[in-house]
Amino acid sequence: MQQPTAKPAEPRHLVIEIPHLRSTLVRALILLVETVVVPSVLLAVLLQFAGLVPALCAVIGWAALVIGARRVLRRDLPGTLLLSTGMLVSRAIVALIMSSAVVYVLQPALGSVLMFLIFVGSAMLGRPITARLARDFVRLPAELFAHRTVNRVFVEVALLWGGSRLIDAGMTIGFLHWGVEAGLLSRGLLSGLLTTLTVAICAGHGWRKLSRVPGLTLRMRWHTAKT
Numbered sequence: 001m002q003q004p005t006a007k008p009a010e011p012r013h014l015v016i017e018i019p020h021l022r023s024t025l026v027r028a029l030i031l032l033v034e035t036v037v038v039p040s041v042l043l044a045v046l047l048q049f050a051g052l053v054p055a056l057c058a059v060i061g062w063a064a065l066v067i068g069a070r071r072v073l074r075r076d077l078p079g080t081l082l083l084s085t086g087m088l089v090s091r092a093i094v095a096l097i098m099s100s101a102v103v104y105v106l107q108p109a110l111g112s113v114l115m116f117l118i119f120v121g122s123a124m125l126g127r128p129i130t131a132r133l134a135r136d137f138v139r140l141p142a143e144l145f146a147h148r149t150v151n152r153v154f155v156e157v158a159l160l161w162g163g164s165r166l167i168d169a170g171m172t173i174g175f176l177h178w179g180v181e182a183g184l185l186s187r188g189l190l191s192g193l194l195t196t197l198t199v200a201i202c203a204g205h206g207w208r209k210l211s212r213v214p215g216l217t218l219r220m221r222w223h224t225a226k227t
Contacts, residue, residue, distance in 0.1 A: 027078070032192050034066050035084040040188025043101065044181050052101055059092045059104075105176060105183035108191075112169035119162030126151070128158035153209045157202045164198035 039059045046055035063085040070077055095104035122129040131154040168191050175186035 031078075031081055031084060034081070035063075035088055036192055037188050038062060039088055040184045043104065044184045044188075047101060047180065052099065053096065055101070056092045056096050056104065060089055063089050063092075101180045102176060102183070105172065105180060105187055108187060109169040109172040112165040112172070115165040116162045116169070119158045119165065123155045123158035123162065126155070128154040130154045130158045130161065149212075150210065153206055156209075157206055160202050160205065161198060164194060168194055 039062055042058045042062055043055045046058050066081075067077065067085060070081075091104050091107045094107065095101060119129060128151070131151070171190060171194070172183060172186045175190075176183040
């Protein structure tokens with residue numbers, strides 16, 4: 001007697017729930033003010049009225065104040081804040097050793113070039129780093145990455161982000177030709193605006209492309225989960 005053949009399993013419909021964004025955006029804005037805007041303003045003002053050493057010391061003092069105030073107020077110390085303030089202090093110390101404000105402004109531009117190489121290189125290899133980063137913010141099922149269209153979206157986003165970092169580096173170096181103050185304006189204001197615009201473009205592009213993938217539904221979580 002012939003045994004009935006098993007029917008192939010139908011592909012599972014995937015639902016991707018995007019986390020609540022408002023609190024994330026607020027935290028990102030606070031982080032930008034604490035680690036980019038205020039240090040840049042401090043350095044620009046004190047360079048004019050007090051000199052390089054007091055200006056860089058003020059930047060280091062501000063970083064210590066941010067961490068100390070959060071500890072006293074028993075607020076969270078997220079890893080991104082610790083990393084950003086650590087990089088801020090390192091930049092200021094290197095600039096003090098080199099006795100150059102240009103070095104302080106130039107370091108993040110070199111970092112942007114490195115980010116360009118990482119993002120574009122990973123996209124060219126077909127293993128976009130954006131796919132790995134996305135898992136840090138959104139819970140993604142493993143079978144999602146079997147979709148060729150999904151992988152192509154992550155490649156495109158990596159190329160977009162890499163191009164943005166190259167523009168950021170070029171913008172900083174270009175503004176430095178007009179002086180340190182112009183370079184600080186670029187880092188403290190324009191770089192933040194460029195990053196915000198890039199995030200919006202990448203998110204919109206990814207949402208538009210992924211929403212067209214058969215068997216995949218994107219859903220925005222408008223309310224935070226109760227703890």
